[in-house]
Structures are given as structure tokens and as C-alpha cells.
Amino acid sequence: xxxxxxxxxxxxxxNESRIIDLDILDYKNIPIHYKSKLVIxxxxxxxxxxxxxxLKEINSNWKHPISKILISKLIKDLKKKQKIKKIK
Numbered sequence: 001x002x003x004x005x006x007x008x009x010x011x012x013x014x015n016e017s018r019i020i021d022l023d024i025l026d027y028k029n030i031p032i033h034y035k036s037k038l039v040i041x042x043x044x045x046x047x048x049x050x051x052x053x054x055l056k057e058i059n060s061n062w063k064h065p066i067s068k069i070l071i072s073k074l075i076k077d078l079k080k081k082q083k084i085k086k087i088k
Contacts, residue, residue, distance in 0.1 A: 025055060029065045041065055046074050049082040 004022055023042045032040040045051045046064055052075050055062060062071045 023051075025051065026062070026065060029063070031065045047078070049075070049078050049084045052078070053084055053086075 023045070024038075024040050025042060025045055027040050030040075032038060041064065042051070046067070046069070052071060056071045056075060060071065063069060064071075064074060
């Protein structure tokens with residue numbers, strides 16, 4: 001949260017538009033839940049195309065730390081209405 005604050009993020013309302021939003025996707029494949037301040041992996045990352053597609057480019061063998069499901073299966077199970085566009 002301190003990095004977000006340094007970039008000018010001001011938290012007023014939940015889920016509002018923001019200048020920056022950093023989420024830690026994985027740490028050594030270890031689930032972490034520290035109070036409600038730090039939760040790894042992000043609880044909804046497996047449902048988000050904009051998270052999974054870039055992560056697959058980084059590591060196509062990645063498995064979700066809790067469900068142990070391979071990233072290609074998570075992508076296959078995404079709802080089709082999600083659209084992402086790769087910028088070159």
C-alpha cells in the first residue's frame with residue numbers, strides 16, 4: 001500500500017477508479033493471509049483474464065497456490081465475455 005501511496009493513490013471508497021493498483025499474485029507458491037491486509041494469491045485472480053494471460057506468458061507451468069490448477073485450465077474456464085487486448 002505504501003508504494004501505491006507514493007504514486008499518488010488516495011483511498012476513499014472501495015472499488016473506485018484509481019491511479020495505481022498493485023496486487024501480489026504469488027510468492028513462492030505459498031498462500032499467505034495476514035490479517036486482512038495481505039492476501040496472496042489475490043482471491044479473484046483466477047477469474048480475471050487480464051491477470052491470467054500475462055502470467056501465462058511469464059510462466060506457462062504456473063499452478064494456483066491453493067487450487068493447484070494449471071494456468072492453462074484456469075484460462076480455459078474463464079467466462080467468455082472478458083476481453084483483453086495485447087499491446088505490442
